[in-house]
Amino acid sequence: xxxxxxxxxxxxxxAVGFISWRVWQTLRVSKGKQACGGCGACPAKTAKx
Amino acid sequence: MNRxxxxxxxxxxxxxxxxxxxxxxxxxxxxxxxNFPGVTVEAKLGVLKLEHTEIDLIDLPGxxxxxxxxxxxxxxxxxxxxxxxxxxxxDGVLIVVDASSxxxxxxxxxxxxxxxxxxxxxxTMVDVATERGISIDMDKLSAALGAKVVAVNSxxxxxxxxxxxxLHQTLHHPAKPLELPYPEDFRRGVDTLYQQLCxxxxxxxxxxxxxxxxxxxVDASGPFLEECEEVAGPEFTRxxxxxxxxxxxxxxxxxxxxxxxxxxxxQWMLQAKxxxxxxxxxxxxxxxxxxxxxxxxxxxxxxxxxxxFQSIYAWAGPLMDIIDSGFGALGDLVGSTLADGxxxxxxxxxxxxxxxxxxxxxxxxxxxxxxxxxxxxxGYMSRAxxxxxxxxxxxxxxxxxxxxxxxxxxxxxxGVMGARVIxxxxxxxxxxxxxxxxxxxxxxxxxxxxxxxxxxAQKVLGFIPLQGLVLFAMYWVGVLFAIPTALVLKxxxxxxxxxxxxxxxxxxxxxxxxxxxxxxxxxGGSFVKRAGTIILALSIxxxxxxxxxxxxxxxxxxxxxxxxxxxxxxxxxxxxxxDFEAEPQNSLEKIAKAHADHEAAIAELEEExxxxxxxxxxxxxEAESALVKALDDLRSADFETASGQYEAWLEYxxxxxxxxxxxxxxxxxxxxxxxxxxxxxxxxxxLGWDWRIGMAAIASFPAREVIVGTLGIIFHLGAEEDExxxxxxxxxxxxxxxxxxxxxxxxxxxxxxxxxxxxxAVMRRETNSWKWPITSFVYMTSLAYVAALVTYQVxxxxxx
Amino acid sequence: MTATTLAKxxxxxxxxxxxxxxxxxxxxxxxxxxxxxxxxxxxxxxxxLGDPMEFRVMGYSLSLRRNEAAAVAIEVxx
Numbered sequence: 001x002x003x004x005x006x007x008x009x010x011x012x013x014x015a016v017g018f019i020s021w022r023v024w025q026t027l028r029v030s031k032g033k034q035a036c037g038g039c040g041a042c043p044a045k046t047a048k049x
Numbered sequence: 050m051n052r053x054x055x056x057x058x059x060x061x062x063x064x065x066x067x068x069x070x071x072x073x074x075x076x077x078x079x080x081x082x083x084n085f086p087g088v089t090v091e092a093k094l095g096v097l098k099l100e101h102t103e104i105d106l107i108d109l110p111g112x113x114x115x116x117x118x119x120x121x122x123x124x125x126x127x128x129x130x131x132x133x134x135x136x137x138x139x140d141g142v143l144i145v146v147d148a149s150s151x152x153x154x155x156x157x158x159x160x161x162x163x164x165x166x167x168x169x170x171x172x173t174m175v176d177v178a179t180e181r182g183i184s185i186d187m188d189k190l191s192a193a194l195g196a197k198v199v200a201v202n203s204x205x206x207x208x209x210x211x212x213x214x215x216l217h218q219t220l221h222h223p224a225k226p227l228e229l230p231y232p233e234d235f236r237r238g239v240d241t242l243y244q245q246l247c248x249x250x251x252x253x254x255x256x257x258x259x260x261x262x263x264x265x266x267v268d269a270s271g272p273f274l275e276e277c278e279e280v281a282g283p284e285f286t287r288x289x290x291x292x293x294x295x296x297x298x299x300x301x302x303x304x305x306x307x308x309x310x311x312x313x314x315x316q317w318m319l320q321a322k323x324x325x326x327x328x329x330x331x332x333x334x335x336x337x338x339x340x341x342x343x344x345x346x347x348x349x350x351x352x353x354x355x356x357x358f359q360s361i362y363a364w365a366g367p368l369m370d371i372i373d374s375g376f377g378a379l380g381d382l383v384g385s386t387l388a389d390g391x392x393x394x395x396x397x398x399x400x401x402x403x404x405x406x407x408x409x410x411x412x413x414x415x416x417x418x419x420x421x422x423x424x425x426x427x428g429y430m431s432r433a434x435x436x437x438x439x440x441x442x443x444x445x446x447x448x449x450x451x452x453x454x455x456x457x458x459x460x461x462x463x464g465v466m467g468a469r470v471i472x473x474x475x476x477x478x479x480x481x482x483x484x485x486x487x488x489x490x491x492x493x494x495x496x497x498x499x500x501x502x503x504x505x506a507q508k509v510l511g512f513i514p515l516q517g518l519v520l521f522a523m524y525w526v527g528v529l530f531a532i533p534t535a536l537v538l539k540x541x542x543x544x545x546x547x548x549x550x551x552x553x554x555x556x557x558x559x560x561x562x563x564x565x566x567x568x569x570x571x572x573g574g575s576f577v578k579r580a581g582t583i584i585l586a587l588s589i590x591x592x593x594x595x596x597x598x599x600x601x602x603x604x605x606x607x608x609x610x611x612x613x614x615x616x617x618x619x620x621x622x623x624x625x626x627x628d629f630e631a632e633p634q635n636s637l638e639k640i641a642k643a644h645a646d647h648e649a650a651i652a653e654l655e656e657e658x659x660x661x662x663x664x665x666x667x668x669x670x671e672a673e674s675a676l677v678k679a680l681d682d683l684r685s686a687d688f689e690t691a692s693g694q695y696e697a698w699l700e701y702x703x704x705x706x707x708x709x710x711x712x713x714x715x716x717x718x719x720x721x722x723x724x725x726x727x728x729x730x731x732x733x734x735x736l737g738w739d740w741r742i743g744m745a746a747i748a749s750f751p752a753r754e755v756i757v758g759t760l761g762i763i764f765h766l767g768a769e770e771d772e773x774x775x776x777x778x779x780x781x782x783x784x785x786x787x788x789x790x791x792x793x794x795x796x797x798x799x800x801x802x803x804x805x806x807x808x809x810a811v812m813r814r815e816t817n818s819w820k821w822p823i824t825s826f827v828y829m830t831s832l833a834y835v836a837a838l839v840t841y842q843v844x845x846x847x848x849x
Numbered sequence: 850m851t852a853t854t855l856a857k858x859x860x861x862x863x864x865x866x867x868x869x870x871x872x873x874x875x876x877x878x879x880x881x882x883x884x885x886x887x888x889x890x891x892x893x894x895x896x897x898l899g900d901p902m903e904f905r906v907m908g909y910s911l912s913l914r915r916n917e918a919a920a921v922a923i924e925v926x927x
Binding site: 113114116118149152153156181183265269303304306308311331333334337338341342343344346347418431435436438439440442549550551552553554555627682697731 | 868869873874875876877878879880881882885888892893896897898899900901902903907908909910911912913914917
């Protein structure tokens with residue numbers, strides 16, 4: 001039971017963390033620091049040094 | 050590896066020259082090739098491996114000229130001069146030139162050769178040229194240009210090794226800038242301006258190249274001019290006008306430049322090109338005679354569009370069933386291994402219902418992209434623009450807006466980004482604003498789900514399937530609202546002159562399977578990746594919001610109800626758990642099995658005689674008498690008792706599952722999501738939505754397709770599991786709060802809303818202001834709300 | 850030989866460009882695409898809705914709107 005709660009909590013924390021990271025990334029895109037909004041429809045990668 | 054051995058080479062050329070195809074053949078990089086002007090918006094980088102060295106190859110966007118009137122066109126010059134972020138300055142250039150229209154292709158080549166970088170000219174489409182009776186003397190061409198010339202066929206891989214060797218040799222020899230015979234005044238103007246440019250170079254932050262002063266002299270507008278005027282002030286502008294006046298001698302500077310270039314090209318061609326006059330039309334002409342014909346062309350256009358939407362239904366069905374049953378089996382497997390509880394609910398109701406609900410649409414998305422990739426590769430897209438331009442012009446847009454808007458049907462983001470090819474700022478902003486109105490592939494799951502539930506699978510006029518027709522109509526909803534929006538924008542705040550359309554119509558090409566498969570692989574892969582990352586994460590969060598707090602109070606309340614129910618029945622009934630796989634041991638089990646067999650038989654018959662009601666009736670009657678007979682055979686001493694127990698068991702299980710349903714529903718209503726949903730319910734009630742749909746719509750703000758997964762989670766959690774809970778589609782069709790009117794209102798809402806964070810972010814970047822994304826979100830959301838409201842109220846009044 | 854503009858060329862007819870006069874951006878684009886004085890042009894077809902028009906110039910197909918074609922002065926070839 002305790003393990004179950006622990007796993008569930010870990011999964012939810014990871015999910016929330018991932019979403020926050022994506023939100024931060026999206027905001028970066030809007031400021032022009034990254035090339036693409038990440039819809040994935042254009043496989044073209046912008047040049048990186 | 051020695052630093053001096055590493056080189057950077059720029060790849061430049063007109064659109065539709067097979068430039069990207071060559072880039073792929075040289076580097077093996079994964080990227081898209083499209084037979085349409087303006088698709089390559091960003092430069093791509095790949096590594097070309099030679100025997101002793103490696104070359105970084107920069108694929109610059111296809112362009113007809115280095116004159117940069119829009120930021121997009123500036124990429125080519127910046128790339129040549131190594132000014133783009135993260136790119137080294139190229140120490141060589143590959144100019145890709147289409148041999149079948151050599152003269153026009155050489156125009157750009159003369160501009161690039163003026164930079165004086167070591168250059169190799171790559172001839173493509175020599176076979177097409179030969180077919181048209183054009184033969185090119187490569188030695189003479191090479192001598193005239195002062196650069197090596199290599200003919201390649203990149204799809205077949207011919208001469209690529211020779212090209213690599215030639216490039217390697219060329220890089221070690223310094224090159225001289227090409228000198229063109231400009232009139233004396235013009236040349237002096239370029240020189241004077243170059244002095245000025247060098248003086249302001251410090252303020253610009255980079256050393257301008259000599260050919261840039263030619264651009265500054267000739268180009269009447271553009272980002273470079275704006276930049277110079279900004280850093281150098283009004284005095285510079287005044288001097289620039291003076292220099293221009295002197296250099297032009299009363300003629301147009303653009304005319305002087307282009308006649309000098311084409312004049313030189315004409316002389317070269319006299320030496321290097323022979324054209325045999327071949328009478329008769331080329332294959333492209335013959336195809337175009339049909340595809341751009343008044344009647345046939347329009348008919349083909351409508352048929353092609355219709356075919357795409359129809360095949361999304363007809364072909365995807367079987368594949369979707371496979372995915373669906375796969376996830377069903379996975380859910381069953383997890384359900385039977387894990388004990389009831391939080392973790393099982395997370396996996397079954399959260400992850401499998403959420404991610405599986407979205408992934409099931411993979412086949413439909415692949416089919417949509419298959420068609421888009423095919424049409425692009427063949428060259429039909431520019432014919433579509435040719436057919437549609439008049440219509441677009443009427444709304445103040447250009448045929449150029451058609452390309453970004455058409456690709457918006459795949460995804461709004463490349464649509465918004467593709468608008469960069471439009472020079473006029475106001476037309477560009479209008480196109481960006483309209484892109485989210487096009488129904489992107491993320492809306493497709495929403496449409497197909499509700500159409501499958503509410504629209505009967507019947508045919509109109511005997512041959513047009515109604516479901517495909519409704520889907521087609523949904524795609525038009527966005528377009529219909531985009532039209533007045535465009536008119537208002539163009540007449541009001543974004544008024545502008547009509548912008549140039551001016552488009553090359555490339556020759557038709559056979560689609561290359563490798564290109565098309567690559568597009569499918571990339572698009573399919575990114576969809577799966579999305580489902581595995583952001584949608585997975587959102588599914589988990591939505592599940593958590595819908596599952597917790599999961600209070601003990603509610604648990605105890607229903608446990609008590611269940612206990613009270615169990616007390617009413619004898620233990621034999623309560624503990625009875627029939628296992629139909631095993632051989633029945635006692636009378637009760639035998640009776641239950643007879644009934645279960647009977648039900649299975651009826652289900653089978655219903656499927657078998659789905660079309661023929663009379664036959665079904667007769668078969669059911671027969672099955673019923675078989676049941677009576679089977680029960681007769683079971684008559685024994687305890688038959689009456691067992692029969693009674695069976696009836697009681699039926700009654701008990703029904704009551705027990707009703708309690709479990711109430712328990713699940715109660716938990717959901719008291720969850721965080723439920724409490725929030727109840728709070729907003731008054732706002733969505735007029736749309737025919739209950740709080741669950743309202744919450745699903747809000748939770749799908751980051752990405753539209755999430756609504757399908759969210760609904761899956763909510764409905765899974767809101768109902769006690771049993772073997773017959775089935776797919777989301779079945780659940781919705783059994784749910785009383787959904788009607789046709791509700792389904793239509795959801796579809797209309799999603800056709801018009803701006804529920805896509807990524808699109809809004811890209812809009813912010815492309816317009817360089819929060820004004821546009823915020824306006825877009827507020828405008829589209831209110832439009833979606835009102836349209837959904839009207840849809841529901843009208844459909845409801847008509848009895849839907 | 851009659852002097853007119855590309856917009857008035859009948860389908861199938863050929864002409865020689867004599868001058869290009871338009872706003873700077875359009876003018877430059879037309880010139881770059883090969884519509885320079887002296888170039889010969891053929892009207893291949895007109896789109897079903899009456900606009901744009903498809904020309905053959907310098908061995909390739911170029912589609913122009915009617916109002917853009919009107920910026921190109923021509924003399925019709927017999």
